[in-house]
Amino acid sequence: xxxxxxxxxxxxxxxxxxxxxxxxxxxxxxxxxxxxxxxxxxxxxxxxxxxxxxxxxxxxxxxxxxxxxxxxxxxxxxxxxxxxxxxxxxxxxxxxxxxxxxxxxxxxxxxxxxxxxxxxxxxxxxxxxxxxxxxxxxxxxxxxxxxxxxxxxxxxxxxxxxxxxxxxxxxxxxxxxxxxxxxxxxxxxxxxxxxxxxxxxxxxxxxxxxxxxxxxxxxxxxxxxxxxxxxxxxxxxxxxxxxxxxxxxxxxxxxxxxxxxxxxxxxxxxxxx
Amino acid sequence: xxxxxxxxxxxxxxxxxxxxxxxxxxxxxxxxxxxxxxxxxxxxxxxxxxxxxxxxxxxxxxxxxxxxxxxxxxxxxxxxxxxxxxxxxxxxxxxxxxxxxxxxxxxxxxxxxxxxxxxxxxxxxxxxxxxxxxxxxxxxxxxxxxxxxxxxxxxxxxxxxxxxxxxxxxxxxxxxxxxxx
Numbered sequence: 001x002x003x004x005x006x007x008x009x010x011x012x013x014x015x016x017x018x019x020x021x022x023x024x025x026x027x028x029x030x031x032x033x034x035x036x037x038x039x040x041x042x043x044x045x046x047x048x049x050x051x052x053x054x055x056x057x058x059x060x061x062x063x064x065x066x067x068x069x070x071x072x073x074x075x076x077x078x079x080x081x082x083x084x085x086x087x088x089x090x091x092x093x094x095x096x097x098x099x100x101x102x103x104x105x106x107x108x109x110x111x112x113x114x115x116x117x118x119x120x121x122x123x124x125x126x127x128x129x130x131x132x133x134x135x136x137x138x139x140x141x142x143x144x145x146x147x148x149x150x151x152x153x154x155x156x157x158x159x160x161x162x163x164x165x166x167x168x169x170x171x172x173x174x175x176x177x178x179x180x181x182x183x184x185x186x187x188x189x190x191x192x193x194x195x196x197x198x199x200x201x202x203x204x205x206x207x208x209x210x211x212x213x214x215x216x217x218x219x220x221x222x223x224x225x226x227x228x229x230x231x232x233x234x235x236x237x238x239x240x241x242x243x244x245x246x247x248x249x250x251x252x253x254x255x256x257x258x259x260x261x262x263x264x265x266x267x268x269x270x271x272x273x
Numbered sequence: 274x275x276x277x278x279x280x281x282x283x284x285x286x287x288x289x290x291x292x293x294x295x296x297x298x299x300x301x302x303x304x305x306x307x308x309x310x311x312x313x314x315x316x317x318x319x320x321x322x323x324x325x326x327x328x329x330x331x332x333x334x335x336x337x338x339x340x341x342x343x344x345x346x347x348x349x350x351x352x353x354x355x356x357x358x359x360x361x362x363x364x365x366x367x368x369x370x371x372x373x374x375x376x377x378x379x380x381x382x383x384x385x386x387x388x389x390x391x392x393x394x395x396x397x398x399x400x401x402x403x404x405x406x407x408x409x410x411x412x413x414x415x416x417x418x419x420x421x422x423x424x425x426x427x428x429x430x431x432x433x434x435x436x437x438x439x440x441x442x443x444x445x446x447x448x449x450x451x452x453x454x
Binding site for chain 2: 028031044046049050053054057064071072073082083107108109111115137138139142143146200203
């Protein structure tokens with residue numbers, strides 16, 4: 001299949017089994033969108049993922065606005081739900097990793113990250129949208145970049161220049177002869193690989209999840225012809241199963257993303273690495 | 274398609290190369306969320322959570338304060354009660370002592386008065402006896418002389434006469450005693 005950046009649907013719907021055309025397998029082209037407006041060749045365009053990203057932001061802000069704009073000491077239902085989510089991130093993630101005293105400052109950042117990532121992941125199974133925004137590397141990259149900048153700045157601020165170097169390279173005299181090797185590895189691992197893995201972990205999970213969902217969805221449609229209908233049914237059941245699974249993975253990935261964020265911040269605050 | 278354009282197209286297909294516009298929009302989208310949450314909504318809810326915590330802890334503190342106060346009042350009350358009991362016991366003791374002293378005093382006074390009365394009675398009786406003895410002696414003298422005169426004046430012939438004289442004498446004696454009273 002050739003990549004078609006101008007696609008409007010995820011696959012060719014006219015093609016069925018025994019029609020003489022091949023299986024329109026999902027691929028990289030499934031993650032490219034024709035701009036809603038603007039030009040795909042220039043850097044001035046607006047496409048579906050951007051729309052979903054901004055819409056997602058508005059949904060998050062709208063939800064928390066409805067819940068927290070006029071909060072009450074005795075909460076209503078919506079406020080209770082929002083408080084539960086907020087408390088989960090604050091207590092379950094930030095306080096658990098960084099501690100209450102040091103962590104309080106980073107709660108808004110981590111809470112925003114969690115709900116942002118989760119919402120962007122959730123788009124994957126929301127009808128009509130049905131695309132995880134985080135499956136486009138730019139979005140996880142921005143978030144991982146922000147976390148990276150926060151971490152580097154905080155380490156410098158807390159540890160000073162030498163301390164930063166020691167922190168990043170995992171300097172430990174007791175290592176003796178292997179110290180230069182371990183320091184080199186640690187340096188690359190922490191300063192160069194870490195932001196990359198942080199972003200790619202989220203991206204790849206959502207990318208793979210979306211591909212799987214697409215695969216079974218396309219297969220259900222493609223095999224809807226003749227004897228293939230029976231297999232189509234099996235494939236459709238898999239669509240449902242994978243949707244449920246994705247719902248779980250979306251939350252888990254959002255959790256993992258903020259948990260790693262907190263562990264990086266905690267590492268920057270720690271006296272000894 | 275020139276090789277350069279083709280290369281650019283291939284690059285765009287690499288899913289790990291982040292497209293710049295998406296980066297910008299992603300940043301904007303996150304900043305919107307972060308701005309609203311960090312500047313307005315989370316401080317809002319934190320304030321309320323703090324209020325709730327204070328309300329709960331305040332209630333507990335109030336209850337504790339009330340309990341402490343009740344305890345201290347109870348202690349005070351108990352102390353006062355025991356003090357009052359001691360005071361009452363002391364007063365009772367005092368009253369008993371005073372009563373005993375009073376009774377003893379009264380008894381002594383009564384004794385003294387009785388003795389006085391008895392002494393006065395004795396003196397009176399003694400005086401009466403003396404005067405009676407005095408009077409009796411005179412009377413007996415008179416009687417003796419009278420009787421002697423009568424005995425001499427009349428003969429003592431028979432027994433009957435004799436006894437009549439004695440009876441008469443005794444009658445007279447009685448009459449005199451009655452007249453003297």
